[in-house]
Amino acid sequence: MSTFDLIAQDIEEYCEAHTTPEDALLYRLNRQTYLQTINPRMCSGHLQGQFLTFLSKMMRPKFILEIGTFMGYSAICLASGLADGGELHTIESNPEYEDRIREYLAQSPVGDRIVLHIGDAKEVVPTLEPVWDLVFIDAEKEDYRSYYDKVLPRIRQGGFILVDNVLWNGKVTQEVLRHDRDTQAIMEFNNYVQQDDRVRNMLLPFRDGIMMIEKQ
Numbered sequence: 001m002s003t004f005d006l007i008a009q010d011i012e013e014y015c016e017a018h019t020t021p022e023d024a025l026l027y028r029l030n031r032q033t034y035l036q037t038i039n040p041r042m043c044s045g046h047l048q049g050q051f052l053t054f055l056s057k058m059m060r061p062k063f064i065l066e067i068g069t070f071m072g073y074s075a076i077c078l079a080s081g082l083a084d085g086g087e088l089h090t091i092e093s094n095p096e097y098e099d100r101i102r103e104y105l106a107q108s109p110v111g112d113r114i115v116l117h118i119g120d121a122k123e124v125v126p127t128l129e130p131v132w133d134l135v136f137i138d139a140e141k142e143d144y145r146s147y148y149d150k151v152l153p154r155i156r157q158g159g160f161i162l163v164d165n166v167l168w169n170g171k172v173t174q175e176v177l178r179h180d181r182d183t184q185a186i187m188e189f190n191n192y193v194q195q196d197d198r199v200r201n202m203l204l205p206f207r208d209g210i211m212m213i214e215k216q
């Protein structure tokens with residue numbers, strides 16, 4: 001199954017075949033998401049999940065913030081790399097997802113290190129105390145800049161932000177339709193980060209594009 005058209009399906013399948021398989025819980029979570037939700041492509045899935053786990057394990061962050069939980073796949077992957085005593089806070093605006101997220105977290109060995117907040121990240125982020133080592137932004141595309149501006153002051157110097165879907169299926173390189181607010185917002189966000197001298201950034205052409213940002 002190719003999640004995004006940016007990677008050729010045979011290449012993606014080859015990569016998946018040469019990547020440590022999903023553990024049983026993540027496999028089940030992903031399968032059930034495809035069977036039970038309207039937009040299952042929102043789930044990070046195997047390759048991106050492994051990528052997030054690797055980054056987190058290499059970094060061993062104490063405090064991780066995630067904006068956009070969906071079913072909790074990426075939260076579980078990122079929390080696998082937490083330092084001893086660390087916590088991952090994840091924010092989801094859709095209350096209908098809460099029961100399923102909590103069900104998956106209860107089955108995960110890292111579930112007790114994940115704090116779920118149900119609400120709009122734009123309102124929740126300013127209420128959270130930790131100074132973040134790592135932030136993963138993966139929610140409403142039109143609000144990317146707003147999330148970024150709210151979290152950047154709350155990240156330690158040398159901390160990181162990962163922002164998903166910044167290639168938006170390649171649309172950022174094409175002529176944008178006037179009513180396509182998501183593509184416009186992502187392009188504006190990418191330009192904003194590129195001009196921002198508070199950070200160092202790299203747009204990684206992996207899956208749907210991940211903007212990797214280091215706070216200076």
Ligand SMILES: C[S@@+](CC[C@H](N)C(=O)[O-])C[C@H]1O[C@@H](n2cnc3c(N)ncnc32)[C@H](O)[C@@H]1O
Pocket residue numbers: 042043044045067068069070071072073074075091092093094119120121122138139140143
């Ligand atoms: C792409 S999905 C997240 C996928 C998840 N990070 C993963 O990789 O498995 C985006 C999620 O963000 C949520 N969302 C949208 N706007 C939000 C907001 N303002 N605050 C918090 N969550 C939001 C949506 O309901 C949706 O579940």
